[in-house]
Structures are given as C-alpha cells and as structure tokens.
Amino acid sequence: xxxILAVAIAYLVGSIPFAVVVSRAxxxxxxxxxxxxxxxxxxxxxxxxxxxxxxxxxGDALKGWVAVWAAIRFGLSAEVVAxxxxxxxxxxxxxxxxxxxxGKGVATAAGVLFAIDWRVGLAVVxxxxxxxxxxxxxxxxxxxxxxxxxxxxxxLVGSGPILVATCAICVVLVWRHEANIRKLLRGExxxxxxxxxxx
Numbered sequence: 272x273x274x275i276l277a278v279a280i281a282y283l284v285g286s287i288p289f290a291v292v293v294s295r296a297x298x299x300x301x302x303x304x305x306x307x308x309x310x311x312x313x314x315x316x317x318x319x320x321x322x323x324x325x326x327x328x329x330g331d332a333l334k335g336w337v338a339v340w341a342a343i344r345f346g347l348s349a350e351v352v353a354x355x356x357x358x359x360x361x362x363x364x365x366x367x368x369x370x371x372x373x374g375k376g377v378a379t380a381a382g383v384l385f386a387i388d389w390r391v392g393l394a395v396v397x398x399x400x401x402x403x404x405x406x407x408x409x410x411x412x413x414x415x416x417x418x419x420x421x422x423x424x425x426x427l428v429g430s431g432p433i434l435v436a437t438c439a440i441c442v443v444l445v446w447r448h449e450a451n452i453r454k455l456l457r458g459e460x461x462x463x464x465x466x467x468x469x470x
Contacts, residue, residue, distance in 0.1 A: 274351045281338040281355040285362020285379060288369050289330030290315050297323050303372075311374035313409050313463075328378050335359050335382025343386065353432035356383045360440050364447065375447040377413045380440050384420060387433055394423045407462040410451035417444040 290302045290310040302314045312331060316324035338359035342352045363379040365371040381399075385392030398419045403412035417440075424437045445452075454460035 274347065274354065277342055277345075277347060277351055278354050278358045281342070281358040282362040283367070284334050284338050285359035286366035286368050286373070287330070287334055287362075288366055288373065289334075290327045290374065291369070293323050293327045293330065294318065299323055303369075309374055310369065310372075312378055316463075331363060331374070331378035332382035332385075334363070335379035336386045337382075339383050339386035350432045352387075353436035356387065356433070357436045357439055359383065360443070364443060375413070376440070376444060377416075380417070380420070380444060383440070384424075384437070387424065387437075388428050390427050391420070391423045394427070395420050403463065408455065408460055409463055410448050410460060411455060414445060414448055414452070417441045 288310050290312065294300065294302050294315060297320060299315070299318045299320055302308075302310050302318065305314075305317065307314050312324045312328035315327045318324075335356075339352060339356050342355040347355070360376050360379050360383055362373075364373045364376045366373040377399075381392060381396060384395055395416050399412045399416035401412075402415045403409060406412065421434060421438045421441055424434050428434065451460055
C-alpha cells in the first residue's frame with residue numbers, strides 16, 4: 272500500500288498548476304488563454320511578469336524535487352523512487368485539476384533530477400542554460416537537456432529503475448515538444464523575448 276500511496280501523492284503534487292495559481296494570485300491573465308496556451312513558466316513570462324514566471328518555475332521544479340526527495344528520505348526502494356519520479360512528472364503534464372491538459376514538464380523534470388542526484392541536475396541545467404543563451408530557443412534548450420539527461424543519469428547514477436524512469440521522462444518531453452520540433456525545422460519557432468508565440 273505504501274508504494275501505491277507514494278505514487279498517488281506524487282501524481283497529485285505534480286498536478287498542482289503553479290502557472291495558473293501564480294497568475295491568478297498576481298492578477299495576470301490565465302496562461303492558457305494566450306501565447307502557446309501552455310500552463311508553464313515560459314508562457315507565464317509572455318504575460319510580461321518576470322516575477323510570476325520565476326515563481327512558477329520555482330514551484331514547478333520544487334514539486335518534482337520534494338516528491339522524489341521524500342521518497343528517498345523515507346527509504347523507499349529504487350523501483351518506488353523511480354515510479355514516484357515518473358508520477359510527479361506525469362502529474363504536471365497530465366494534471367487532474369486541469370482536465371489532464373498540463374505543461375510540458377521541463378522544470379518539474381529538472382526538480383526530479385536534482386533530487387535523484389544534484390550532480391545530474393546541475394549538469395542538465397548547465398546544458399539547458401548553454402543552449403538557451405546561445406540560441407534563445409526555449410524549446411531547443413529543453414529538448415537538448417532532455418536528451419542529455421539519461422546520459423548524465425547513466426554516468427553519475429548508473430543503470431536501473433532510475434535510468435528507466437529518466438528515459439521515460441525524456442520520451443514524454445520530446446513528444447510534448449513535437450510542434451516545436453516542426454517549427455524549429457521550418458525556422459518558424461519564436462525566440463525568447465519575441466512577441467510571436469510558439470506552442
């Protein structure tokens with residue numbers, strides 16, 4: 272029962288829609304009503320509030336970190352920790368509170384990786400920052416970091432359930448960026464700071 276409860280709680284925690292909650296609390300428009308329509312930090316930034324975007328980013332990352340950290344702290348098996356990591360991520364992508372229409376999960380995935388091993392999280396964030404600074408494409412940086420994550424986990428943590436969960440998260444992240452990939456290939460993807468919205 273404990274593993275099932277841990278996974279269920281992780282999913283519900285992941286489902287907390289910080290983009291919507293923060294926007295509403297700060298009197299901003301619902302992030303689902305403009306731009307890409309994605310309830311995530313990047314779209315909140317398009318509202319013009321850097322503070323709201325930063326809070327959203329922190330909240331989305333923190334929920335991923337807390338869920339996995341708690342599973343490790345309570346001494347749950349590697350298999351359960353891996354299931355919790357995947358559950359909290361899927362909670363963000365398919366939140367019950369938003370009729371399963373959630374964000375892309377980049378920040379939550381980062382929080383999960385930091386909880387698994389801070390070195391993995393740091394390595395992935397460095398890759399993300401490098402690509403975003405050079406290209407100014409949020410989607411390209413997210414995709415590059417997602418593809419790098421399993422490599423970092425394998426090198427720094429090893430094979431096993433955690434690597435399997437990381438690979439699953441990577442696959443979902445790439446799938447969620449399918450429209451962005453098509454735009455990147457056509458040269459139509461908008462860069463950070465541009466008014467034109469991307470999905």
